[in-house]
Amino acid sequence: MDDVSGGGPSGSLPRAVALLRALAASGGGGMRLTNAAETAGVTPASAHRLLRMLVDEGLVEQDARNKHYRLGIEFFSLAARAGNPGNLREVCRPTLLRLSASLGDTVFLLVRSGYDAVCLDRCEGPVPIRSFTGDIGGKVILGVGQGSMAILAHLPEAEREEVIRFNLPRLLNFGPFDEVFFRKGIEQVRESGYAARGTGLLPGMAGVAVAILDREGRPLAAISIGTTVERLNAERLPTVVQVLRREAEALATKINPFDVALRRPAQHAGSF
Amino acid sequence: MDDVSGGGPSGSLPRAVALLRALAASGGGGMRLTNAAETAGVTPASAHRLLRMLVDEGLVEQDARNKHYRLGIEFFSLAARAGNPGNLREVCRPTLLRLSASLGDTVFLLVRSGYDAVCLDRCEGPVPIRSFTGDIGGKVILGVGQGSMAILAHLPEAEREEVIRFNLPRLLNFGPFDEVFFRKGIEQVRESGYAARGTGLLPGMAGVAVAILDREGRPLAAISIGTTVERLNAERLPTVVQVLRREAEALATKINPFDVALRRPAQHAGSF
DNA sequence: CCTCATGTTTGCACATAGTGGAATATGGCA
DNA sequence: TGCCATATTCCACTATGTGCAAACATGAGG
Structure with missing residues (x-):
């Protein structure tokens, strides 16, 4: 054209x-x-x-x-045989397995890719789960779902604003969306350090996520738990968050010497 | 050069x-x-x-x-979105989950790729498993391992012979290999409709597999169970085979209306 | 069964985008 | 500091990819 x-x-x-x-x-x-x-x-x-x-x-x-x-x-x-960027998956795999086993839920490892988050790894729990992320390699708009939201919330402000501006129109496809509410949610995640529940777009499903930050505080990835609303009640939530935080911090110190430069800051729009 | x-x-x-x-x-x-x-x-x-x-x-x-x-x-x-002919992975996923849950073993979904089989999906069971296929995306020579063997055995004769001829040299790398024994195994699988145990190259490990056939009897994929020899004893084997067969047939009938294009000219609705 | 329409494949002449090799910048190491 | 290896840029040449248009399958509809 x-x-x-x-x-x-x-x-x-x-x-x-x-x-x-x-x-x-x-x-x-x-x-x-x-x-x-x-x-x-x-x-x-x-x-x-x-x-x-x-x-x-x-x-x-x-x-x-x-x-x-x-x-x-x-x-x-x-x-699949190629491994993955920085061996992130191999490095995080033990953590995911441990989390999946100890919490009994499905665990996701998400990384950012442009205006989306990509599922790098996933450990199934016994309870069947529906999630936006879906399978390994699955993509989801940054801001949809807990893991994705955790990454978005911890981006530097300029970048974050750019992503939000780009994604707002796309988010409308997910139903009635309120920008104010959305931004409020982001703030909350950044302050509390974790993303829980989210927008509740998948009935019966719930999740928590924390970001893995590098030395400069930029989000490298996010660990996310997917489960049902019953399993993630107000009583259990703090425990899960605490466990996730500890693992995320451990991972952060483990993969600190990483600085990946993307050549082009603004990427293609993805879909057309 | x-x-x-x-x-x-x-x-x-x-x-x-x-x-x-x-x-x-x-x-x-x-x-x-x-x-x-x-x-x-x-x-x-x-x-x-x-x-x-x-x-x-x-x-x-x-x-x-x-x-x-x-x-x-x-x-x-x-x-991650590749190699998913007819949404095979999505279609089979529930079956894999069900099998993994009910049998308590690790389940594999294999498809053919040239002279190899590729693991399209995998559902972990509680028991740790070693397998040739390895992780999702892993490749294995057609004929090595139960799932791979199930596909090979159900190929049309001409194709089967070609694969065997091509793979025999490669199989020698897996240790002492007997062509007669190998062919005998293939026959057995085709007659019985399932592949069990196999060559026993991975000590302590065992497996069963059945093929998913299309209308013309050509293998579309294989479902495979990986477990330990203790768990797959002579007593339990028939049950497992029966369960696998039923699921495989259900999947076959589900995938069989392969001529989806017959219904409407433009129907690329896609699942977002 | 024939006809038409849509979609797929092949030829063709043109000029641009990709090529190898040399020259230059960068960076690690002694 | 100076040296070497590696990464990057420059340049002229040309054959490769390109769009257009015409032949060729394929399948639907009457």
């Missing part, structure tokens, strides 16, 4: 990545060529060539019957 | 993917530019440009202190 004139190449890599993003957004069902091309903002011809390359590389699969393209298992496996 | 003459571009996408593969192979620690360039077979200059692009896309992160490049969170988030 915004491509001007010319008949020359304007970067094959960004286009390919855009296609990958489109396919990822389409879910397990996959997408037709035309649709993917449109979503990625590429001409069908280019989309065809690029997707063929990606198929050759094993990153994309094509369903033989309906020609739908989808992200390939190879891709999945590659990432 | 194998690049011929000229000074012209020979495809930026393959090079970028090669770099991603190199970074993935390096684990969470990351790699230096030179090292990555060498591993990927690219000149340092190109590696630098490509990596910068990838950083801009969010697929790669650069450690501010070491300048080490490593895969970024975006990459993991994307990959």
Whole structure:
């Protein structure tokens, strides 16, 4: 759409990545060529060539019957075997296991990614849970859910404001949303040091989260507990918070020598 | 190395993917530019440009202190949505949870990927388990382990033979291997409809698996139980097999109306 | 069964984006 | 401080990716 004139190449890599993003957004069902091309903002011809390359590389699969393209298992496996940024997952894994065992609830490890939070790891508890974060790798808007909220609340003010400004429109899709109430919630989290309950968008579900901060006080990640409202009553909450805080602090001191620089401060919008 | 003459571009996408593969192979620690360039077979200059692009896309992160490049969170988030044909994972998740809860063992969901099987999902049981498959995303040679064996055994004969021929050399790395015995095992699995015990390569560990077949009898995936030899005694085995069979058939009928496209032309509603 | 429409694949000429190699900046180490 | 290794930038060349348009499957509807 915004491509001007010319008949020359304007970067094959960004286009390919855009296609990958489109396919990822389409879910397990996959997408037709035309649709993917449109979503990625590429001409069908280019989309065809690029997707063929990606198929050759094993990153994309094509369903033989309906020609739908989808992200390939190879891709999945590659990432899973790759470890993860700074070995955060390996470092935190013991903590998650311990928390899951001692509390008997499902534990999440979340990190920030642009205007979203991503679930890096998850330890199932015995009680089935519904959560925004969903599976490992799942993304959620920064500010939705306790873990996500814990990260947002501890961001430096400038960054926090930018995220809020960007996310407010997106949050409207989650139902009636009140900015004042939202900001109040953020304040509360920053002051208390933990995020609990949240907006109650998932009926019957509840959670607590604390952030893992680096030396400068910037949030590296968040540990989050997902459980039911009955299990997270007013009596038990303080205990859980205390346990989480202790583990989060232990982790913080463990991974302190980390300073990851993202090249571009403002990232792409994600969806279109 | 194998690049011929000229000074012209020979495809930026393959090079970028090669770099991603190199970074993935390096684990969470990351790699230096030179090292990555060498591993990927690219000149340092190109590696630098490509990596910068990838950083801009969010697929790669650069450690501010070491300048080490490593895969970024975006990459993991994307990959987590990959390899999920027909939302297999979401569809099977409840079953896995149910099985894990009722049997008290660890449950795996495996799918085929070329000559290997990949672990798509995994539900931990209370008993710690060692398995070839390992974590989610883990790969294992088709034929090693029960789930993997269940898939292999139910492949159409031509395909099966091809896989066996390709994998036999690879299997030698797993210790003394007897082709006759191996083929006999495959036959047994196909006849009985389940794979149990297997080769006993992991001392103390045992497992059972059944395949999920589509309408034409081709294996879509396999559900596998990992446990200890004590827990999977001759007395309990039939029960477990029966439970697995029932769940597998239920899943099969659930996934079978694979021609979802028949109903409505545009239905990419997606689950947000 | 034939026809039409939508979607997919291939050719083509052009010019730009990507390439390798050399030159330059950066940074660790003795 | 000076040296070496590594990271980054510069530059001219060209072949690779590009858009457009025409051929080619595919499947729906009459």
